[in-house]
Amino acid sequence: MRKLIVLTLSTGVLLHAGLTDFKTIKEANQAYEAGEYSKSATLLKGLDAKSPQKQYDIGNALYKDKKYDEAIEAYDKAEGIDEATRLHNIGNSQFQKKEWDKAIESYEEALKLKEDEDTKFNLELAKEQKKKEEEQKKQDQKDQENKDENKEQNKDDKENQDQKQNKDQKDQDQQKQDQKNKDQEKKKEQNKKENKDGKKKEDKKQKEPEKEKSDAQKEKKPQDKKGDKESGQPKEQKKMSKEEKLQEQELKRLMKKMQKGKTPTMMYQMGESKKGERNEDAKPW
Structure with a gap:
């Protein structure tokens, strides 16, 4: 940027300035050269003299102190100073504020x-910065749009996920649930099969006593086989001694006689003979 004018007051101001003002101007210049710009501006504002040069110098001190708004106000009041130089410094203050259109x-x-x-250089520089x-704004806007788009995409992705x-x-x-239903159906079929098998077993169990009963009845039924007149009697009864058989035959014969009314007188004496002995006097009928 163009180098700012060193703080000086015009010859007209110096002629009308008193000793005190001269001393203040000297201190303001010394402060400016020392980089104490705020002190320099304060000293200049305390001068009684009113002139465009004074406002211009105040504007320079404020500009150096980075108080650009106050500097512009001071430059605006410095009408009478070289207009091109004044506009150049106003443009510099606007440039520092990044007010590119105003600076241009x-x-x-x-x-x-x-x-x-210097003014041409600053003009091109201001256009370039603008x-x-x-471009930065466009890029930021694009980035923001992309960010919003990504955010929306992430939102959609999250929703899809x-x-x-x-x-x-x-x-x-x-x-x-399907597996549970299958298991339940399988269990149901298994229970059904078990119930069916159980019923079969129960029916078979019920039929077995009937069969055993039937078989038992068949066993108790007398056999009508030829030559077996004593069927159905215990085997113990079949095994009789020869004498017992003879006695039984004799008893049957006597019973037949009784039925015909011819009861023998010696009937009751048969049982009194000793076992195994035959009465020789007894005569069979």
């Missing part, structure tokens, strides 16, 4: 009044 306008006005290489800022997880969970639940 001030530089262009200054160049209309007077050609100056272009960069606009949630939907997928919900679907997978539903499928898993359905599979579990």
Whole structure:
């Protein structure tokens, strides 16, 4: 940027300034050279003299103190100073505030009044900064749009992921339910089969006593086999001694006689004979 004018007061102001003002101006210049710009501006504001040079010098001190708004106000009051120089410094203050359009306008006005290489350089620099800022804004806007788009995409992705997880969970639940139904159906069929088998066993168990009963009845039924007149009697009864058989035959014969009314007188004496001995006097009928 163009180098600012060193703090000085015009010859007209010095002629009318008193000893005190002269001393204050000297201190203000010394403070300015020492980099104490705020002190320099304060000393200049305390001068009684009113002139465009004073406002211009105050503007320079405030500019160096980075108080650009106050500097512009001071430059605006410095009418009467070389207009191109004043507009150049106003443009510098606007440049520092990044007010590119205003700075460009001030530089262009200054160049209309007077050609100056520093002013041209600052003008091009202001245009370049403006272009960069606009590109940066576009880039920021694009980045924000991309960010919003990514955010929306992430939101959609999350929703899709949630939907997928919900679907997978539903499928898993359905599979579990289907398996549970299959297990229940299988168990039901198994119980049905077991009940059926149990019923068969129970029926078979009930039929077995009937069969045993029937077999038992068949065993108790007398056999009508030829030559077996004593069927159905215990085997013990079949095994009789020869004498017992003879006695039984004799008893049957006597019973037949009784039925015909011819009861023998010696009937009761048969049982009194000793076992195994035959009465020789007894005569059979």
